[in-house]
Amino acid sequence: MNIIELKNITKVYDMGAAQQVAALQGVDLVIGKNEYVAIMGPSGSGKSTLMNIIGCLDTPTSGQYLFNGVNVSEMDDNNLARIRNKEIGFVFQTFNLLARSDSLHNVELPLIYAGISSTERKERARRTLEHVGLGDRGHHKPNELSGGQRQRVAVARALVTNPSIILADEPTGNLDSRTGEEIMGLFEDLHSQGNTIILVTHEAEIAEHAHRVVRVRDGKVESDDVIPEAKRKRYAVKRAS
Numbered sequence: 001m002n003i004i005e006l007k008n009i010t011k012v013y014d015m016g017a018a019q020q021v022a023a024l025q026g027v028d029l030v031i032g033k034n035e036y037v038a039i040m041g042p043s044g045s046g047k048s049t050l051m052n053i054i055g056c057l058d059t060p061t062s063g064q065y066l067f068n069g070v071n072v073s074e075m076d077d078n079n080l081a082r083i084r085n086k087e088i089g090f091v092f093q094t095f096n097l098l099a100r101s102d103s104l105h106n107v108e109l110p111l112i113y114a115g116i117s118s119t120e121r122k123e124r125a126r127r128t129l130e131h132v133g134l135g136d137r138g139h140h141k142p143n144e145l146s147g148g149q150r151q152r153v154a155v156a157r158a159l160v161t162n163p164s165i166i167l168a169d170e171p172t173g174n175l176d177s178r179t180g181e182e183i184m185g186l187f188e189d190l191h192s193q194g195n196t197i198i199l200v201t202h203e204a205e206i207a208e209h210a211h212r213v214v215r216v217r218d219g220k221v222e223s224d225d226v227i228p229e230a231k232r233k234r235y236a237v238k239r240a241s
Contacts, residue, residue: 038210089158
C-alpha cells in the first residue's frame with residue numbers, strides 16, 4: 001500500500017521583479033507503508049521544499065500529491081491542517097517544545113488540537129512517553145532534560161496521534177554524535193514496530209540508517225536506491241540518554 005504518491009510535482013517561488021525560482025522540477029516519488037526512507041541533498045537542492053510538500057506544510061505549483069489515496073495537492077488550509085494533525089508526526093532539529101510546559105503536556109498538544117478529552121490524552125501521552133523510554137520524565141520541563149531526552153519527547157509528540165508517517169527533519173542536527181546515535185536507534189526501533197519513517201538529512205552517515213535513500217539535486221530526484229541490509233548502519237536502542 002502506497003502512503004505517498006507524488007506525480008510530476010513542481011514548485012515555483014515568485015521572488016518579485018519578474019524573477020521566479022523553480023525549487024522542484026517534475027518530481028515523481030512513491031513511498032509505501034512501513035518504508036524507512038531518507039531524503040538527501042545539499043543546500044538549495046530542493047529537499048526542504050520536498051519535505052514541506054510531503055508534510056502538507058506547502059502546496060505544489062503543479063502536479064498531483066496523493067496521501068493515502070487522497071489528493072491533497074489542491075486542499076485548502078483547513079483540510080491541510082487536519083492532515084498534518086492526524087496523519088503526520090513531525091520531528092524537528094530544534095525540538096520545538098514549549099519551554100514552560102512539562103514533557104507530558106508537550107506530548108499532549110496534538111491531542112488537544114484534535115479535541116481529545118483530557119483524561120484520554122493524558123493517558124495516551126503517558127503511554128507514549130513510556131514507549132520512548134521517558135516514563136519517569138513526564139513532569140520535567142525541557143530545561144530539565146538532556147538534548148537526547150528533549151528529542152525523545154519530540155518523537156513521543158510525533159507518535160501520540162498514531163500518524164501514517166513520521167517526518168523527521170535533521171533530527172540529530174543539534175545533538176552530539178553519541179546522543180544522535182541513540183536517537184537513530186530509536187527510529188530503527190520504531191520502524192521495526194511498523195512505523196513509516198521519512199528522514200530528511202544532508203548527512204550521509206545518518207541516511208545510511210534508512211532502507212532507501214532518495215537524493216535530490218537541482219529540484220529533481222537524482223537517484224533512488226534501496227540500501228542492502230548489509231550496508232545499513234545499526235545501533236542498539238539505549239533507553240537512557
